[in-house]
Amino acid sequence: MLRLFAVFVLICSLLAPAWAQEAVVTPRAETGGAQTLDDILRRQSAQKVDDTFRSSVTGDPEAAAPISEALGTRGGQSDPDLWRALRYDTADVTSQSRGPAATTLIQDGGMWWLKFREGPLLVYGAALLGGTLLLLALFYLVRGRIRIDGEKTGRTITRFKAVERFGHWLLAGSFLILGVTGLISLFGRKVLIPAFGHDAFSTLAIGTKWIHNNISWAFIVALVIIFVFWVGHNLPDRTDLKWLAKGGGIIGGGHPPAKKFNAGQKLIFWSVILLGASISVSGISLLFPFELNIFGSTFGLLNDWGVSGWVGLDPLPYPLSPQEEMQYSQLWHAIVSLVLTAIIFAHIYIGSIGMEGAFDAMGSGDVEEQWAREHHSLWVEEVQKAGLRQGKEV
Numbered sequence: 095m096l097r098l099f100a101v102f103v104l105i106c107s108l109l110a111p112a113w114a115q116e117a118v119v120t121p122r123a124e125t126g127g128a129q130t131l132d133d134i135l136r137r138q139s140a141q142k143v144d145d146t147f148r149s150s151v152t153g154d155p156e157a158a159a160p161i162s163e164a165l166g167t168r169g170g171q172s173d174p175d176l177w178r179a180l181r182y183d184t185a186d187v188t189s190q191s192r193g194p195a196a197t198t199l200i201q202d203g204g205m206w207w208l209k210f211r212e213g214p215l216l217v218y219g220a221a222l223l224g225g226t227l228l229l230l231a232l233f234y235l236v237r238g239r240i241r242i243d244g245e246k247t248g249r250t251i252t253r254f255k256a257v258e259r260f261g262h263w264l265l266a267g268s269f270l271i272l273g274v275t276g277l278i279s280l281f282g283r284k285v286l287i288p289a290f291g292h293d294a295f296s297t298l299a300i301g302t303k304w305i306h307n308n309i310s311w312a313f314i315v316a317l318v319i320i321f322v323f324w325v326g327h328n329l330p331d332r333t334d335l336k337w338l339a340k341g342g343g344i345i346g347g348g349h350p351p352a353k354k355f356n357a358g359q360k361l362i363f364w365s366v367i368l369l370g371a372s373i374s375v376s377g378i379s380l381l382f383p384f385e386l387n388i389f390g391s392t393f394g395l396l397n398d399w400g401v402s403g404w405v406g407l408d409p410l411p412y413p414l415s416p417q418e419e420m421q422y423s424q425l426w427h428a429i430v431s432l433v434l435t436a437i438i439f440a441h442i443y444i445g446s447i448g449m450e451g452a453f454d455a456m457g458s459g460d461v462e463e464q465w466a467r468e469h470h471s472l473w474v475e476e477v478q479k480a481g482l483r484q485g486k487e488v
């Protein structure tokens with residue numbers, strides 16, 4: 095008998111989880127209209143939860159008991175009703191402040207942004223930058239410095255005028271400052287507060303933000319300068335296909351012919367111009383909150399074209415609240431900046447330790463003629479044909 099009872103207990107304990115699963119489908123009525131275990135489990139596994147049971151319960155003046163009666167509420171809204179209405183931005187709020195976002199007191203829809211910003215954005219951002227540095231270090235170890243193959247001539251050719259170098263260094267200097275201050279803002283809470291404390295970080299964050307906001311103008315001006323000077327040399331042509339087919343010389347060795355800028359440099363140029371412009375626009379929208387709304391209208395347009403349907407996704411959120419506009423601007427600004435920074439790491443590598451003779455182009459402006467012949471043979475011919483070569487005897 096005792097053995098039979100033990101078997102019964104064992105079966106019960108094995109079935110217990112299955113009974114617990116049964117509870118998952120508890121109808122909402124059984125929870126008195128509140129959330130169910132299913133809602134909680136769905137939320138925990140990041141699935142969509144239909145929360146109309148909450149968002150639609152914001153008080154009904156018609157059905158309400160008068161305030162003079164027991165459980166009667168003023169205007170048909172109890173405190174929980176009112177808080178729910180505030181949370182879902184359906185409360186009739188009047189405020190003295192006339193700002194565009196003044197009447198949104200709680201923005202429930204911003205939670206995913208907050209979690210993404212302090213979680214995956216930091217992890218993937220750090221992996222992207224760290225991974226790029228690692229790949230460059232690996233490339234250096236395998237390939238070593240790209241040397242000038244032939245005998246140096248001792249003669250130089252002018253590659254960039256002073257104004258071009260000014261534009262480049264204004265762009266590079268401002269970008270590096272923006273990059274460092276931007277990373278401090280993005281990673282500060284997670285990395286610097288635990289290391290240096292709140293007080294020290296507070297001072298650093300205020301200074302960092304001031305520098306970041308003001309240096310941004312130098313970056314935008316420099317972007318315009320280099321665009322004007324270099325766009326003509328960066329239009330794609332047939333030589334780029336040959337250069338790319340040979341991987342810039344990595345495949346099959348030798349130096350594929352190139353004009354003033356090779357295909358790799360053209361890719362860098364257009365990345366800097368397009369991503370840089372995109373970072374500038376989203377940055378200006380963050381600098382003047384709620385004044386420049388770019389995402390709502392873009393999402394509306396993409397929805398009209400059915401773009402998200404092409405890849406089997408739901409339509410993009412539209413219209414956006416003023417806070418959502420700022421949240422999308424922040425994410426876009428950070429993600430595009432991280433991508434451009436990774437690209438620029440590769441550029442800095444090849445323009446400095448990665449290639450012998452390259453830095454002179456942006457340093458003094460004059461390059462060794464042999465370097466120019468190896469890396470930009472068609473450009474050297476063009477310069478010579480135009481009679482612009484400036485030979486300097488050593």
Ligand code: HEM
Nearest residue numbers: 265266269270359362363366438442445446452453455456
């Ligand atoms: C501070 C580190 C940097 C170094 C050492 C460096 C070096 C160079 C050099 C040597 C060139 C000329 C290459 C040639 O003669 O063909 C160049 C060109 C260029 N740089 Fe930089 N640069 C730096 C940072 C940056 C930054 C931060 C940007 C943009 C955000 C940038 C954008 C460009 C562009 C668009 C070109 C023309 C295309 C190219 O050569 O790839 N540079 N840089």
